[in-house]
């Protein structure tokens with residue numbers, strides 16, 4: 001029995017996980033046609049590229065960031081590229097009231113919501129920590145708390161549409177420039193990267209890794225973690241959790 005749980009079960013889990021993840025359907029751009037999508041941090045970088053891909057696929061897009069000028073350009077380009085509709089609302093994610101109201105307004109503008117793409121991130125300096133807790137707090141507010149607020153605000157609409165939430169974490173071009181000389185690595189092309197994210201989102205993939213090195217997905221998607229997750233989650237009574 002000990003042998004069973006120690007070795008056979010993990011092997012079974014990995015095989016099932018492999019089967020489950022490889023049995024995905026093919027991506028088709030029509031999957032995004034007419035879909036109502038929010039992209040945050042879309043005034044530049046990966047966010048902007050995702051908005052352009054979505055526009056080409058005929059989606060409705062609502063973008064946000066602080067720079068109104070940047071957003072205006074993104075919206076007009078989206079319309080040129082074939083977006084079903086394109087809107088922007090400028091504001092800072094440091095303001096959680098703004099975050100909440102943005103989702104409501106975007107939902108009203110598009111008449112619902114199918115996908116919430118959380119991509120904005122504040123520039124945090126790559127320096128040693130010197131007792132500056134307020135910087136940590138601000139970073140947590142913009143990079144984490146606002147994600148929670150946006151998700152909670154979007155949930156009623158996403159439940160109605162059976163929609164999805166996409167969270168981005170990357171080391172693409174801008175990040176490379178910001179940290180240039182400190183973190184040494186080649187930037188991934190953000191156009192391709194943005195497309196891979198959209199494809200993964202449309203197929204409802206749990207995780208998508210984009211990198212030239214095959215080691216990235218192998219190491220980040222490590223089976224050990226998946227097995228641990230599987231085993232840990234078995235200890236929870238989800239029916240009770242949901243009914244509570």
Ligand SMILES: NC(=O)c1ccc[n+]([C@@H]2O[C@H](COP(=O)([O-])OP(=O)(O)OC[C@H]3O[C@@H](n4cnc5c(N)ncnc54)[C@H](OP(=O)(O)O)[C@@H]3O)[C@@H](O)[C@H]2O)c1
Pocket residue numbers: 040041042043044045046047064065066067068070091092093094118119120121122123124142168169170171172173174175176178179
């Ligand atoms: N930059 C880094 O050092 C770094 C490091 C690791 C990972 N990443 C990842 O990179 C992803 C985005 O990458 P990227 O290369 O496309 O970054 P980027 O070009 O710097 O884009 C960040 C976006 O977020 C917006 N933004 C910044 N601060 C904001 C605020 N306070 N409120 C609302 N919007 C704000 C920016 O627009 P405005 O300036 O107009 O507001 C911009 O549209 C993030 O999801 C992150 O996980 C970045």
Ligand SMILES: *[C@@H]1O[C@H](CO)[C@@H](O)[C@H](O)[C@H]1NC(C)=O
Pocket residue numbers: 091095096097098101
């Ligand atoms: C935060 O955003 C809300 C809604 O957009 C706005 O009414 C309020 O004035 C903002 N607060 C600050 C401190 O800017």
Ligand SMILES: *[C@@H]1O[C@H](CO)[C@@H](O)[C@H](O)[C@H]1NC(C)=O
Pocket residue numbers: 131
């Ligand atoms: C850290 O900052 C706080 C508030 O400014 C200060 O009271 C505290 O003494 C500082 N601690 C250290 C170790 O510098």
Ligand SMILES: *[C@@H]1O[C@H](CO)[C@@H](O)[C@H](O)[C@H]1NC(C)=O
Pocket residue numbers: 162204
């Ligand atoms: C919602 O999406 C999931 C995952 O694609 C699917 O299994 C489920 O049947 C969908 N539910 C409805 C009501 O469309």
